[in-house]
Amino acid sequence: MKVGFIGLGNVGGKLAGSLLRNGIDLMVHDLDAALVEGFVARGATASEDPGAMMRACQVVITCLPSPAASDAVVTQMIPHMGPGKTWMEMSTTDADEVIRLGAQVATTGGLAVECPVSGGCHRADTGNISIFAGGERAGVEHVLPLLRHLGRRILHTGPLGSASKLKVMTNYLATVNLLSLCEALTTMKAAGIDLATTYEAIRISSGTSFVHETESQLILSGSRDVNFTMDLVQKDIGLFQKLADQGGVPLEISPLIIDIMSDGQRRYGIRAQSDRIIERLEEATGLSILADGFPTELVDTEPEEPGYEVTRG
The missing domain is CATH 1.10.1040.10 (N-(1-d-carboxylethyl)-l-norvaline Dehydrogenase; domain 2)
Structure with missing residues (x-):
């Protein structure tokens, strides 16, 4: 499975790194060329635009800063979607927008799954972050092998929009x-x-x-x-x-x-x-809220392990 990843910022770059570290055939895209070059140096391939990425990949993951950014990217991908193509939204975004864009994906025969993460950048960096997965059960199961690389605890939350x-x-x-x-x-x-x-x-x-x-x-x-x-x-x-x-x-x-x-x-x-x-x-x-002996950055010390699905009840 060839996987595309769009959005290599603070969280996205770390999530994409987990895929690359676990041997996933990865294509990347970001408006910041330096971020893309860093991933290419580590073994990823670069895509010129979201449309070209969707043509080349079976799954494309987005991790973007706003609903408007997600809309702009998915709009470029829709003409190249169809059966066998999956969009995974990992941004923290508007549930109504996820549902709207997911409906457009469905009309092509493709799959849409939302997978926002929770737990901090330091856990995204080690694959130990938690993931909420929203969408049809078949779609969640389809991307579960990727989710197990991206996070530690995975919860299927219900239909599309519930995870957001x-x-x-x-x-x-x-x-x-x-x-x-x-x-x-x-x-x-x-x-x-x-x-x-x-x-x-x-x-x-x-x-x-x-x-x-x-x-x-x-x-x-x-x-x-x-x-x-x-x-x-x-x-x-x-x-x-x-x-x-x-x-x-x-x-x-x-x-x-x-x-x-x-x-x-x-x-x-x-x-x-x-x-x-x-x-x-x-x-x-006029007080200084400082104390000695505390770290200046967060480091996840939990060993990386394959993720697992959390069941309710």
């Missing part, structure tokens, strides 16, 4: 947790508690979380580079807010998060690292 909805929910929860941790760390600093001790107290308590055990370390080290930018946070929270609005759910925390992140973007830049949101509280209090 769950993915923006998890990103919403992660952002809520990030902002609450910023407040907790700053309050403990103001209360005279050592921040390294604070980190451990949270880690061993009911207050711990994946976000704490990863992003709090980058905040305390001063790195504040989690490979996830504020514009992406805003996109994901906006998509979650859209789902709530469609369902008539009167959210209270979500609009506040959007306002806080908008303020962070005004202060530090549209594409500032999301962990820099701690600096709003540092500026407001």
Whole structure:
């Protein structure tokens, strides 16, 4: 099976690397020629455009920054799709758009499967990230051999669109947790508690979380580079807010998060690292939320193993 991968950014480049590392015959495309050249040097082949890639490959994976980018790419691929061709959407995107584009793919006789990931760039780099797979069961089973290289835990979430909805929910929860941790760390600093001790107290308590055990370390080290930018946070929270609005759910925390992140973007830049949101509280209090002994980058130490499907119930 020849596989194409479009979008070699922070997450996409690491996912594509997992395929290449596991011996998949890989073709790549990105607007950044340097990223493509790096993959070609490692054994991949390059494609001039999405249409040419779909002609050459049985499966094409997209991992792109916005619904508009996915639309532009899939529109180029549709004329070259048909039976035996599969589109795998690994972007964090709008469920309505995935369903719409998937319907266009279906009219050609091709397959569409959405496979957004969750767990951070460091786990994408080692093939240990989690994957939500949405689509018909036959389509998910068709791409399962690839998913086992791309991630560790794979959950079939239901029909097309379900995985995208769950993915923006998890990103919403992660952002809520990030902002609450910023407040907790700053309050403990103001209360005279050592921040390294604070980190451990949270880690061993009911207050711990994946976000704490990863992003709090980058905040305390001063790195504040989690490979996830504020514009992406805003996109994901906006998509979650859209789902709530469609369902008539009167959210209270979500609009506040959007306002806080908008303020962070005004202060530090549209594409500032999301962990820099701690600096709003540092500026407001005059406190430094730093501690010795924390890493400046996240490294996944879990050994790489073939992925497996998680069953519900």
